[in-house]
Amino acid sequence: MRKELKYILWGHAALIAFLVYCSYDLISLLFDDSFQDALLDIELNPADGKIEKPNVIPKIIHQTYKDEHIPKLWQPGQKACVELHHDYQYILWTDDTAREFIAEEYPWFLSTWDSYPYPIQRADAIRYFALAHYGGIYIDLDDGCVRRLDPLLTVPAFVRQTVPTGISNDVMGAVPKHPFFIKVLGNLQKYKRNWLVPYITIMFSTGPLFLSVMLQQYKRYGVPEAAKVRILLPEDYKTHVFSFFAISPGSSWHLDDAKFNNGHSSLLDEWPAHCLTKGTE
Template sequence: MKKELKVIIWAHVALVIYLLYLCFDLLTLIPDDMFSDALLDFEINPNSNGPKLNKPAIIPKIIHQTYKTTDVPDVWKQGQQACINLHPDYKYILWTDEMAREFIEEEYNWFLETWDNYKYPIQRADAIRYFVLFHYGGIYIDLDDGCRRKLDPLLTVPAFVRKTLPTGISNDVMGSVPRHPFFLKVIESLEKYQRNWFVPYITIMISTGPLFLSLIWKQFKRWGVPEAGKVRILMPDQYKGTKNSYFTIASGSSWHMGDATFIKSLANHLVLAVIGGFCIALIILALEYLFYCFVSSSYFKKIVNKIFSIFWSIAMGFLRFLHLDKLLCDSPSTDYSEILPSHKNNNNNNNNSDNNKTKLSSIFNILGHHQSKIKRRARKDSNLPIEIDILDKLSDQTIIIEDHNKSTDNLLSPINDINESNHSLSTPPSTPPSQKSKVLDPEAIMKMNDDLV
């Protein structure tokens, strides 16, 4: 497998892992597990034939609604007035844009910058409902949701939201006691989820809308919550469409733009949406194949090498400017003329013993490590190499050559010991043992080293 293909595969694996990390909470919405928290019929319909519970109301009797001004459109006035008429003992608050900003500035000043930076007004309308429910408690109702019966049975639970289709919860009808931990988590998460997803509908849904609320709800209940902190679910048939439903629906979704219309229309054309998805996937695969062919070509490698050389030149120039280029060298430069004196200099300074002493081990440093190991075959009919490492062994000891006029007994060189042993082997037994081998001349030793190399 080519190196380029491996890199592309690992890049895809990393991308998939990152996307799974980002979408983990979204994937947890696929299994529908809301029935365990659903409001039961006998809890919210005390006049039914089932068992009756005499639970006290714990949610304050406050109805919250929002609009940009006090001039509510006529299409929503009927539902608004129905909620007011059915609940004369409730406090009714219509939060305008001006009132909402003043409330945030006075009570939650840490959020004011995020509030002002919201791109779409509906994001502020979503955010204010979370803050007022956490601060005051009560029931929030969208203006396009009209009341058709009293809401008193819903006040007996600590908090409730309604189920939406196909999955998740919605933020158009909610209720809570003051300082409920779920809505605390909601308002604390608003800053984190303030992102621009380039598509207005998706940006609104994920930053402050129903999808945002669903994700926070999943996170809130993931590790379990006590009974007093549970968020109960108002099921669709309890919300609208039946004789026991609490709300009626007028035309709404005033914040929807053209992109929302297009996204919702995909649900009515599922076959075309699936075919379009496959076409997009094939186009992406084709582009990736072209990219793979490009990075595998020699032209791409030349470009990479050229770019690398340019950056390397820039880096070296910068190091030279800072006088740090010498740090890249393994060792400082060596003046080899001092290590290898010429034959003429040896003859001129023959009477000076200090100048006559030469460290032959430095020769091996000059030759380089790659020349110190030479491989030869043991025999012509053998394929087993023998490593000749003579130069490294000789370089371990310093060889000092003294003046010819001095006695050979003072020589400490291992080479002379080798010469003596070799000479004694080559001498007939009749040769007196006192006979010593002849001292090698320095030039002869250097020549021997050259022959070995």
């Protein structure tokens, strides 16, 4: 009996260790260390208004939507981003052009692309491929620009911090072939799982939770300065006089759980609107 109890205890210990191992990345999100990589006010808002550091992220504004008919709700934000950045090239990605891009440049991913059950997963994936391939600054279309994004071009990569922890994938930027986004591409197939609940499936396969886990893994063993991913803090994102963006009423898809569960699941059948910025110095 004592021997059997010993086996049971060891079995439970092994199970607990396995569960901790499998959920370590999620647990690590509880310990937010993003402030050490935060973009500083002096970098984003220099006293004399002059940006001393050269651009490393290129300039182009890519917008992605299911077709060419952008909803009126998001058109003012889209127009603001374009007009504030007249020196940026502008490209609109649609469902068709996004798939053509994947088929031509990343054929190894096409079967995964086509097998995603929700269009939002393809909308998430295309932003990662666009950043890894072209570089630039990605912005959801409901994030209208209120100032020029040039200060964000001076770091190799950045993402936006969320509260209370983790990062979002609605605003982010990188140089072409940045190692973080190469890592993201390399893990999309691995994380393509069905978690039964659509919201969780999306969040953990291609969405912000997936991206947050990728960043935790990326930073685990240290990152050289040139390969760091900097953090855009909430006050620099919106609602302050020096913020870069203003949010349009009606977010793209990721409503809170209550709204999602009260009949908004049809949003999963729509592309959210997205804006991506890339270009040359």
